[in-house]
Amino acid sequence: xxxxxTVIPFGPQHPVLPEPIQLKLVLEDEKVVEALxxxxxxxxxLERLVKVRDFNQMVFVAERICGICSFQHxxxxxxxxxxxxxxxxxxxxxxxxxxxxxxxxxxxxLLWLGLMADAFGFEAMFMETWKIREAxxxxxxxxxxxxxxxxxxxxxxxxxxxxxxxxxxxxxxxDDVQRRVKAIEHSVLNDYTIKKRTVDKGVISKEQAxxxxxxxxxxxxxxxxxxxxxxxxxxxxYLNFEPVVETAGDCYARTKVRxxxxxxxxxxxxxxxxxxxxxxxxxxxxxNPEGEAFIQVEQPRGEVTYTVKGNGTKNLEKMHVRTPTxxxxxxxxxxxxxxxxxxxxxxxxxxxxxxxxxxR
Amino acid sequence: MGLINNSRAxxxxxxxxxxxxxxxxxxxxxxxxxxxxxxxxxxILNIGNPKHADVLLVTGTVNPRNERVLRNVYExxxxxxxxxxxxxxxCTGGVFADCYNVIQGVDKIIPVDVYVPGCAxxxxxxxxxxxxxxxxxxxxxxxxxxxxxxN
Amino acid sequence: xxxNQTKETNEVQTTADKLFAETQKLADNGYRFIIADVFxxxxxxxxxxxxxKDYDATTLRLTVPKxxxxxxxxxxxxxxxxxxxxxxxxxxxxxxGLVVDFGGRLYMSQDExxxxxxxMAGMNVSLVKKWNKKADTAKKEG
Numbered sequence: 001x002x003x004x005x006t007v008i009p010f011g012p013q014h015p016v017l018p019e020p021i022q023l024k025l026v027l028e029d030e031k032v033v034e035a036l037x038x039x040x041x042x043x044x045x046l047e048r049l050v051k052v053r054d055f056n057q058m059v060f061v062a063e064r065i066c067g068i069c070s071f072q073h074x075x076x077x078x079x080x081x082x083x084x085x086x087x088x089x090x091x092x093x094x095x096x097x098x099x100x101x102x103x104x105x106x107x108x109x110l111l112w113l114g115l116m117a118d119a120f121g122f123e124a125m126f127m128e129t130w131k132i133r134e135a136x137x138x139x140x141x142x143x144x145x146x147x148x149x150x151x152x153x154x155x156x157x158x159x160x161x162x163x164x165x166x167x168x169x170x171x172x173x174x175d176d177v178q179r180r181v182k183a184i185e186h187s188v189l190n191d192y193t194i195k196k197r198t199v200d201k202g203v204i205s206k207e208q209a210x211x212x213x214x215x216x217x218x219x220x221x222x223x224x225x226x227x228x229x230x231x232x233x234x235x236x237x238y239l240n241f242e243p244v245v246e247t248a249g250d251c252y253a254r255t256k257v258r259x260x261x262x263x264x265x266x267x268x269x270x271x272x273x274x275x276x277x278x279x280x281x282x283x284x285x286x287x288n289p290e291g292e293a294f295i296q297v298e299q300p301r302g303e304v305t306y307t308v309k310g311n312g313t314k315n316l317e318k319m320h321v322r323t324p325t326x327x328x329x330x331x332x333x334x335x336x337x338x339x340x341x342x343x344x345x346x347x348x349x350x351x352x353x354x355x356x357x358x359x360r
Numbered sequence: 361m362g363l364i365n366n367s368r369a370x371x372x373x374x375x376x377x378x379x380x381x382x383x384x385x386x387x388x389x390x391x392x393x394x395x396x397x398x399x400x401x402x403x404i405l406n407i408g409n410p411k412h413a414d415v416l417l418v419t420g421t422v423n424p425r426n427e428r429v430l431r432n433v434y435e436x437x438x439x440x441x442x443x444x445x446x447x448x449x450x451c452t453g454g455v456f457a458d459c460y461n462v463i464q465g466v467d468k469i470i471p472v473d474v475y476v477p478g479c480a481x482x483x484x485x486x487x488x489x490x491x492x493x494x495x496x497x498x499x500x501x502x503x504x505x506x507x508x509x510x511n
Numbered sequence: 512x513x514x515n516q517t518k519e520t521n522e523v524q525t526t527a528d529k530l531f532a533e534t535q536k537l538a539d540n541g542y543r544f545i546i547a548d549v550f551x552x553x554x555x556x557x558x559x560x561x562x563x564k565d566y567d568a569t570t571l572r573l574t575v576p577k578x579x580x581x582x583x584x585x586x587x588x589x590x591x592x593x594x595x596x597x598x599x600x601x602x603x604x605x606x607x608g609l610v611v612d613f614g615g616r617l618y619m620s621q622d623e624x625x626x627x628x629x630x631m632a633g634m635n636v637s638l639v640k641k642w643n644k645k646a647d648t649a650k651k652e653g
Contacts, residue, residue: 041429044421045459046459067384147482148387226566231566296568318549330589
């Protein structure tokens with residue numbers, strides 16, 4: 001059989017991939033037998049910037065690790081610095097962080113759904129989901145002044161407050177988005193083509209998912225009930241929610257998990273708006289960070305970990321970020337053997353790859 | 361030749377290459393295609409194949425590994441062509457200019473016609489940039505037509 | 512001492528020789544591997560391996576002199592291969608027994624990997640690479 005093997009380079013510039021990553025796929029006819037990732041197209045080396053930028057400036061670098069989950073990157077970084085310096089963040093800031101995080105989650109999942117639809121060739125659905133997403137992005141602009149990278153997090157709290165009228169608008173937005181996503185959900189999850197292309201494709205068992213260190217929706221779609229938000233950072237400790245779990249572990253389950261997570265996120269938004277207390281939004285930061293901290297935060301794509309080490313000067317000694325896609329690539333590589341070449345884009349999208357996170 | 365190049369200027373096809381962007385500019389480029397901003401009303405179509413394209417949209421920082429890919433994509437686009445660098449990273453390297461694996465600006469690798477500022481560049485700015493690129497495109501077409509007539 | 516969001520992580524001091532056995536013990540107890548970090552000092556590296564079970568984190572910490580070889584834990588936890596290759600790239604650490612060895616070229620070179628591994632599932636792969644073909648064959652023969 002050896003002579004029938006073909007090596008196909010998938011990427012780095014490929015219509016379904018928004019970002020450059022190369023997969024070398026070894027095929028036997030249409031079947032993938034092996035896959036090897038070749039990354040490094042987006043590697044910038046920003047972790048070494050800690051030597052040049054001080055710990056307050058690094059917030060802006062951290063949120064540019066990824067433009068889709070930028071607020072959560074900034075928040076994770078701030079959480080780790082606050083842990084080092086034992087800063088108590090005001091309660092209102094905690095809630096505001098939840099609000100922006102969940103807005104990011106909703107917009108990220110909608111974005112993913114659009115790209116997924118595009119991979120299927122469903123152009124109209126891509127347009128529809130991005131139209132819904134536009135409403136969420138508009139809300140970010142209304143609350144923070146910027147559409148994508150909102151720069152509202154700072155060490156010690158948040159930079160901006162959200163006015164009470166705007167908070168009510170967020171509730172309205174949540175209801176509106178929920179209605180529109182529900183309408184799409186029905187047609188996506190019951191569509192013959194989508195079912196045909198996702199059910200029983202790229203199955204990862206519960207044990208595999210845990211052992212391979214998969215994160216976020218990939219992990220939860222395989223039946224592992226693990227969500228870093230349950231640790232109770234920021235305002236999540238005041239709110240009620242349950243991690244979304246599916247058991248099938250295939251592409252269809254991952255799609256379902258993301259849909260349900262959107263509804264959980266919208267619900268969290270409503271809860272946060274209902275419970276948000278009045279008060280300060282940030283505290284003054286004195287001194288320099290010292291010690292080591294290890295922070296786990298749930299992003300739309302999964303769990304991100306920040307390891308930072310401070311040495312008592314204004315520059316950190318080390319910052320290291322492990323992002324969700326970094327954790328999901330091994331799972332993705334085990335999914336690939338056995339699938340067909342035409343399924344590779346769909347499999348790639350169900351882990352919701354974010355390569356700029358992965359390589360930093 | 362005249363007809364083809366003129367229609368290319370009226371309905372340019374763009375190819376988007378993400379060099380090493382943080383996704384911020386990418387999603388704004390994609391947002392341009394979607395109903396709210398809808399650059400298709402200018403006849404602009406996003407396609408995957410560089411050989412069909414007239415305009416190259418580049419986002420993000422260049423590094424030694426993707427430099428080759430960028431040059432490759434650029435060379436595959438038939439003449440005349442326009443390059444639009446989108447976002448601070450593509451223009452100068454942005455916040456990452458000091459990193460060890462970053463080349464400060466796309467224009468160090470390929471000629472750039474239009475620079476779109478912003479981090480992340482707003483869809484309105486991107487549309488402005490592409491429309492400005494189209495004017496340049498028109499000029500290039502005219503220059504080529506003159507050459508063709510001269511010959 | 513490492514701090515989690517809510518508490519301190521359980522920390523275990525270990526050495527390079529015992530690392531593999533300690534990792535195996537954690538794997539048998541149902542832990543997953545999260546991340547490995549490197550703190551660089553003047554003449555040694557401090558390595559931190561994070562493992563997780565439910566919402567608890569356990570840390571293995573060891574110090575190795577610069578230039579020493581470290582046993583790779585990727586035969587136990589496949590997902591360690593990316594971070595270990597990354598550390599090889601960025602810090603010049605040397606790992607013994609990596610499942611897929613990019614040879615210090617995961618991020619940092621224009622050269623591409625020439626051939627894909629013969630068996631990803633078997634997890635005992637060594638890659639033939641354009642840039643150190645000679646070095647590789649020498650190592651294999653030796």
